[in-house]
Amino acid sequence: xxxxxxxxxxxxxxxxxxxxxxxxxxxxxxxxxxxxxxxxxxxxxxxxxxxxxxxxxxxxxxxxxxxxxxxxxxxxxxxxxxxxxxxxxxxxxxxxxxxxxxxxxxxxxxxxxxxxxxxxxxxxxxxxxxxxxxxxxxxxxxxxxxxxxxxxxxxxxxxxxxxxxxxxxxxxxxxxxxxxxxxxxxxxxxxxxxxxxxxxxxxxxxxxxxxxxxxxxxxxxxxxxxxxxxxxxxxxxxxxxxxxxxxxxxxxxxxxxxxxxxxxxxxxxxxxxxxxxxxxxxxxxxxxxxxxxxxxxxxxxxxxxxxxxxxxxxxxxxxxxxxxxxxxxxxxxxxxxxxxxxxxxxxxxxxxxxxxxxxxxxxxxxxxxxxxxxxxxxxxxxxxxxxxxxxxxxxxxxxxxxxxxxxxxxx
Amino acid sequence: xxxxxxxxxxxxxxxxxxxxxxxxxxxxxxxxxxxxxxxxxxxxxxxxxxxxxxxxxxxxxxxxxxxxxxxxxxxxxxxxxxxxxxxxxxxxxxxxxxxxxxxxxxxxxxxxxxxxxxxxxxxxxxxxxxxxxxx
Numbered sequence: 001x002x003x004x005x006x007x008x009x010x011x012x013x014x015x016x017x018x019x020x021x022x023x024x025x026x027x028x029x030x031x032x033x034x035x036x037x038x039x040x041x042x043x044x045x046x047x048x049x050x051x052x053x054x055x056x057x058x059x060x061x062x063x064x065x066x067x068x069x070x071x072x073x074x075x076x077x078x079x080x081x082x083x084x085x086x087x088x089x090x091x092x093x094x095x096x097x098x099x100x101x102x103x104x105x106x107x108x109x110x111x112x113x114x115x116x117x118x119x120x121x122x123x124x125x126x127x128x129x130x131x132x133x134x135x136x137x138x139x140x141x142x143x144x145x146x147x148x149x150x151x152x153x154x155x156x157x158x159x160x161x162x163x164x165x166x167x168x169x170x171x172x173x174x175x176x177x178x179x180x181x182x183x184x185x186x187x188x189x190x191x192x193x194x195x196x197x198x199x200x201x202x203x204x205x206x207x208x209x210x211x212x213x214x215x216x217x218x219x220x221x222x223x224x225x226x227x228x229x230x231x232x233x234x235x236x237x238x239x240x241x242x243x244x245x246x247x248x249x250x251x252x253x254x255x256x257x258x259x260x261x262x263x264x265x266x267x268x269x270x271x272x273x274x275x276x277x278x279x280x281x282x283x284x285x286x287x288x289x290x291x292x293x294x295x296x297x298x299x300x301x302x303x304x305x306x307x308x309x310x311x312x313x314x315x316x317x318x319x320x321x322x323x324x325x326x327x328x329x330x331x332x333x334x335x336x337x338x339x340x341x342x343x344x345x346x347x348x349x350x351x352x353x354x355x356x357x358x359x360x361x362x363x364x365x366x367x368x369x370x371x372x373x374x375x376x377x378x379x380x381x382x383x384x385x386x387x388x389x390x391x392x393x394x395x396x397x398x399x400x401x402x403x404x405x406x407x408x409x410x411x
Numbered sequence: 412x413x414x415x416x417x418x419x420x421x422x423x424x425x426x427x428x429x430x431x432x433x434x435x436x437x438x439x440x441x442x443x444x445x446x447x448x449x450x451x452x453x454x455x456x457x458x459x460x461x462x463x464x465x466x467x468x469x470x471x472x473x474x475x476x477x478x479x480x481x482x483x484x485x486x487x488x489x490x491x492x493x494x495x496x497x498x499x500x501x502x503x504x505x506x507x508x509x510x511x512x513x514x515x516x517x518x519x520x521x522x523x524x525x526x527x528x529x530x531x532x533x534x535x536x537x538x539x540x541x542x543x544x545x546x
Contacts, residue, residue, distance in 0.1 A: 014468075042471045046490050056488055059473045289469030289494060296468065317494040324506075326497040364493050366502030368465075375500075387449070392502060394456055395447045405501070406456065407542070 001026035003302060004087065004097035006077050006241065008032030009041060010288045011103030011269030011295035013060060018299020018307070020068050026303065028069065029095060031087075033076040036130055038064065042288060044133035048161035057130075082245050082262055099264050099302040102242060102252065103295055106235035106270035106286055114210035123214060125230045127158040139228055140165045147171075147216055147226035149208055151178040153318055155232030156191075159200050160320050169200050170224050172216070174207045182316050182327045187359045190343040194323055237271040237284055249273055251284045256310040258298035266302055268294035278313045278329040278356055278374050285314050311375045317364075326367045329357030329374040337389045348389060353380050366392040412534055413453035418442040420531035421457075424521050441508055443515040444528050444537075455528070455537055457515035458482060458503040466495035466504050466514075474511070480541075481519050486511040 003019055005012045008030050016028055032038075040059040046052045055062075065072050075089040086096045108126040110116070116124075125136045136158075140146075144166045148155045151173035159169045173180070177188035178195070192202060206218045216224045237251040246260035247253040251273030258266045269291030273284050290312045300307035315328040323343060333351030340346075344362035348355060348370065355373040369392035372378070388396035394406060419435060421442035428434030444457035460482050467475045467482055474488035475495060489511035495504040496512060507513040517539070518526040529539045 040472050042492070043490065051490065056472070061473075288471050289465070289498065292468050315494075315497055317492050317497045319492065324491075324493055326493055328497060364496050365505055367493075367497045368495075368499035368504070369502045371497055372500035393447045394454070394501065395449050395452070402454070406454070406459070 001303070002096065002098045003028045003101070004095055004099070005030045005101040005103065006087070007101070007103030007105060007269065008034065008036075008038050008072070009103065009105060009269065010059070010291035011105075011267075011271075011298075012101065013038050013064075014268065014292040014295025014297075015101045015103065015266070015299035015302070016068050016070055018296035018301075018305075019303045020299075022300055022303035022305040027071070029071045029073060029097075030065075031073045031075055031077055031089070031095070033074075034129060034131065035074050037062070039130055040288075041129065042157075044127070044130055045157035045161035047130075047133055048137055048158075048165075077241060080241055080245060080265075082265065085264070097264075100266065101295070101298055101302065102260070102265065102267040102271065103269045103291070104238040104241055104267075104271045106237050108231060109234040109236045110231055111233055113208055115213075116211055118213055119211050119229055120214075123226075123228055125228065127154055127230055127232050128235065133161075136162070136228070136230065137165075143167055144227040145170070145225060146228045146230060147224055148230045148232055149173075149216075150232035150234065151175065151202065151204065152181060152232065152234070153179065153316065154235075155230070156195065156320065157318070158230055158232060159195065163198060163200060166228070170203060170226070171200060172203045172206060172208060172218065172224070174205070176205045178202065178204070179318075179325075182318075183325065183359060183361075184331065184347070186340065187325065187345050187347070187361050190323065190345070190361060191320060191325070194321055194343075198321060235270065235286060237273070237286070239271055242267070249282070253282070254294070256297075256308040257301045258294045258309065259301065266298035268298050274312050275310065276313055276330070277311045277377070279332065285312055287315060289315065313371075313375055315371060323362065324364050325359065325361045326364045327357070327359045328367075328371045329355070331357045331359075333357075350380065354378070355380060369393060369396075412536075413446060413448050414533065415446050416531050416533060417444050417455050417528035417537055418446060420527040421515075424518055424527035441505075441513070443503075443505075443513050445502075445505075456501055456503060457528070458499075458517075459501055460517070465498040465500065469494050469498045481517050482514070483516045483519065484512060484514060 005015050038059045039057045043057045077087050078090045080087050108128050126132045146169045148171045151171045178192050208216045239248045246262035252267045254272045260267050270286035297307045297309040317326045331349045333349045333356045335350050337348040347359045349357040358370045384396040421444045422440035423431045426434045472488045474485045504514045529537050
C-alpha cells in the first residue's frame with residue numbers, strides 16, 4: 001500500500017500516526033511546501049517572544065520520519081490526477097498513491113484594501129507560518145511602528161510576541177471588541193485592559209479604508225502611520241487541489257471517517273468542513289486538536305482500520321501575559337450561568353437540557369468537564385448541573401456513571 | 412474517607428525531601444491527584460491514562476506523549492496554552508505553580524514502582540492496576 005500525505009502539520013502528522021497504528025510496512029510519503037521538520041504553527045508567536053528554541057518548535061521529535069519510515073518530500077503539489085492516482089509537483093515530479101490525504105491547511109485572507117499594493121512588500125507580512133514569523137522577526141527593531149489589522153487570535157498573539165521588540169503596536173479591527181470570535185464583551189474587557197497596560201493600542205469598531213504608502217486611513221478618517229503592516233484578518237481553507245474532484249462547500253467536505261466525496265481521498269485540518277457536534281452545523285473549525293484527530297482518523301481508515309470522529313467542536317485555549325481564557329462550543333441557548341469576580345469570568349450557555357458552550361477567563365481548572373458535557377451532548381438532567389455550574393467535577397455525575405468513568409469503563 | 416493523604420503523598424513525590432512533614436509544612440499544595448467530596452462522599456481523581464487521550468491528541472506542541480500506556484508531560488516543551496486542561500473530560504490535567512501543566516504520571520519519573528498515593532492511602536481505596544476498557 002502506498003500512502004501519500006499532502007501537508008506536514010497536525011493533520012498530516014495525525015495521518016502518519018494513524019496509518020502506523022494499523023500498517024507498519026506500507027510506504028508513506030509526506031509532501032510539504034515548507035522546507036522544515038514538522039513544527040507547531042501556534043508556536044510561531046512563542047518563537048518571537050524567545051520563549052522557545054528552534055528545537056522546541058518541533059511538533060514531533062527529530063527521529064519522527066525515520067521512526068515511522070516516512071519519506072518527506074519538500075515540494076508543492078500542483079495537481080491531483082485521481083483517475084491515475086497520481087499527483088504532480090510544481091517541479092514536474094510525479095508521485096503515485098493508493099490512498100491520498102489532503103491536509104493542505106489554510107492561507108491568510110487578504111481583503112481587497114484600496115492602496116494595499118502601494119505598501120512596499122518588505123513592509124507587509126502575514127502571520128501564519130514559520131517563514132512569516134522569521135521574516136517578520138528580521139524586520140523588527142526598536143524604531144519600528146507596527147500596525148496589525150485583525151484583533152483575533154492570530155493578530156493578538158503576534159502583538160504579544162513582538163511588543164518588546166518594536167516602538168509600538170496598534171491593532172485595528174472592525175469588531176467592537178478584541179477576540180470577537182471567542183469572547184463576549186465582558187470576557188474581552190480584561191484582555192483589552194491587560195494588553196493596553198502593556199502598551200498595545202487598539203482602534204476598534206473601525207476598519208482600514210485605504211492605505212496611502214505607509215499610512216492607513218481608517219473608516220472615521222483617523223490616520224495611523226506604520227513601518228510594518230501585519231495582516232491578520234482571517235484565514236481561508238486551501239481547497240483548490242480538490243476542485244472538481246471532491247465536494248467543496250466552504251471547505252473540503254469530509255464525513256466522520258475523514259473521507260472526502262472522492263474515492264481513496266481523505267482530508268483533515270484547516271482545509272476541511274465538518275459537522276460541529278455542539279450545533280449540528282457543518283462548518284470550518286480550523287483548530288489544531290480537530291486537525292490532529294481528523295488526520296489520525298483518516299490514517300486509520302486509509303490503512304484499512306475502522307475509525308469515526310464525529311465530536312469536533314469549536315474550542316480555544318489562549319493566554320496573554322499570564323491571563324488565560326478557554327472556550328468551547330457555541331454561545332447559544334436560552335439560559336446563562338454567570339460568575340464574575342475581578343478579572344475572572346465564567347459563563348455557561350445552555351438550553352434544551354444541553355450545555356452548548358462556555359467561556360472561562362482566569363481560573364480554567366477542570367474546564368474539560370464542561371467541554372465533555374458539550375462534546376457528549378450530556379442531558380443536563382442526568383447530572384447535578386447546579387453543582388457542576390459552580391464547581392466542575394466528577395461529583396456531578398451519578399455514582400453509576402462515576403464508576404464507569406473512573407472505574408475503568410470509559411475510553 | 413476524605414483524609415486527603417494521597418494529595419500530600421502526591422505533592423511530596425515531586426520533591427527531593429525525605430521528610431514529608433518538613434517538605435510540605437506551610438505550603439499550599441497543588442497535587443496531581445485531587446479529592447472531590449460532598450455530603451459524606453469522597454473520592455480521588457487523577458489521570459485515567461485514557462486509550463484515546465484527548466490531551467495528547469490536542470497538544471499543540473507535542474509535549475504530552477504516551478509511552479507504554481503512561482501519559483507524561485515534557486515540561487520543557489509545554490507552553491501552558493491549556494488546550495489539555497480544556498480537553499480532559501476528568502479535569503485531571505491542571506495548571507501548575509511554575510509554568511507547564513501537571514498531571515499524574517503514575518510516579519514513573521520518581522521510579523518508585525507503585526505510585527506514592529497508592530502506597531500512602533491508609534484505607535487501600537486507591538489501587539494501581541490495569542482494567543479493560545469498554546471499547
